[in-house]
Amino acid sequence: MVIKNIKKYQNLNPNGGFLIDCPGCKERKEYHAKGYCYTCYKKFSWKSKEIKCKSCGRIRPHKAFGLCAGCHVRLHHYDLIKRYNTKKWHNISLEKLREITKVCVSCGFDKLITVHHLDGNKKNNDDKNLVGLCPNCHKMVHTYQYFEEVKEKLKKKGYDTEKVHPTNYVKR
Numbered sequence: 001m002v003i004k005n006i007k008k009y010q011n012l013n014p015n016g017g018f019l020i021d022c023p024g025c026k027e028r029k030e031y032h033a034k035g036y037c038y039t040c041y042k043k044f045s046w047k048s049k050e051i052k053c054k055s056c057g058r059i060r061p062h063k064a065f066g067l068c069a070g071c072h073v074r075l076h077h078y079d080l081i082k083r084y085n086t087k088k089w090h091n092i093s094l095e096k097l098r099e100i101t102k103v104c105v106s107c108g109f110d111k112l113i114t115v116h117h118l119d120g121n122k123k124n125n126d127d128k129n130l131v132g133l134c135p136n137c138h139k140m141v142h143t144y145q146y147f148e149e150v151k152e153k154l155k156k157k158g159y160d161t162e163k164v165h166p167t168n169y170v171k172r
Helices: 038-045 069-076 078-089 094-100 135-141 144-156
Strands: 019-021 028-030 050-052 059-061 114-117 130-133
Touching: 028 038, 059 069, 069 078, 078 094, 094 130, 114 135, 130 135, 135 144
Parallel strands: none
Antiparallel strands: 019 028, 050 059, 114 130
């Protein structure tokens, strides 16, 4: 391997390659490729292969499995992220969250369900305090004008709505 115009220095490590004065960081480090040390090569010279993502179809840098970084995380790491966030924000397990958010208890919608704390206390994760509501019903619960309507539906289905505090709701 011939590298032109690069002054080589002896490396004290018998297993390492030769040393160079890296033009990127201006330090004497082990040679990696294209006249740079490993760090500067990754910073200045290395480019990820561009691919058409199998999932989204956009031209993006390759991450793994023929996917761009965003699709790779969404398809292969979503459960880990979801598990971490439910523990962090709601202090409940992912299994409990999935059980609560199967269907909206107010209207029966089952596509997109969020968690609502009946008493407004986010730290109270008792089973009787947590209900799953669709975004529409959740907004209605927090709007003074429609609050009583959703409260009555929840009461008919056996939920304790007496502990609901009125300061959690917005007046219009």
